[in-house]
Amino acid sequence: MTTDGRDAAPPRHHPDPGGPGDLMLVVDAVPAAVPAARTRVREWLDALAWPVEDAEDVELAVNEALANVVDHAYPPGAPGPATLHAWASRHPLNRDRRVVITVTDRGRWGAHHPDDIPAAARGHGLVVMSGCMAELHIQRSVAGTTVVMISEDVPPLA
Numbered sequence: 001m002t003t004d005g006r007d008a009a010p011p012r013h014h015p016d017p018g019g020p021g022d023l024m025l026v027v028d029a030v031p032a033a034v035p036a037a038r039t040r041v042r043e044w045l046d047a048l049a050w051p052v053e054d055a056e057d058v059e060l061a062v063n064e065a066l067a068n069v070v071d072h073a074y075p076p077g078a079p080g081p082a083t084l085h086a087w088a089s090r091h092p093l094n095r096d097r098r099v100v101i102t103v104t105d106r107g108r109w110g111a112h113h114p115d116d117i118p119a120a121a122r123g124h125g126l127v128v129m130s131g132c133m134a135e136l137h138i139q140r141s142v143a144g145t146t147v148v149m150i151s152e153d154v155p156p157l158a
Helices: 033-047 052-073 125-132
Strands: 023-028 081-090 097-105 135-141 144-150
Touching: 023 033, 033 052, 033 081, 052 081, 052 097, 052 125, 052 144, 125 135, 125 144
Parallel strands: none
Antiparallel strands: 023 081, 081 097, 097 144, 135 144
């Protein structure tokens, strides 16, 4: 309850103090950085004892978010940074676990597409991310773009 007697809404996410801690990566937004970042995310999820199928969904969503930064945020030949921040939390009501992952760039999204990828093969990243995660939020500003992805809940560890 609040000090004036009203019921307070529970916070949406509680940090998971039993986990391996946050994962923070800053990489150059180049194609070669995507698999390495994906591997680091998978290792972090393994340390959390994340269920395999759910971890694969998170990993795929991260891959798509980083690939979008590589393809869209910066002009060819001038890659900038991509920052990934991931943390585990607990659902406030049922104590299930979830991960929250942000991918941030400092670019100006535009038509910065590699010429060797046909247009028909593009445009599916947001759909894939939405299908892999419980929530997907995109925040654009003059300082860049941040993608916030919240995983499906998984049961607490025994």
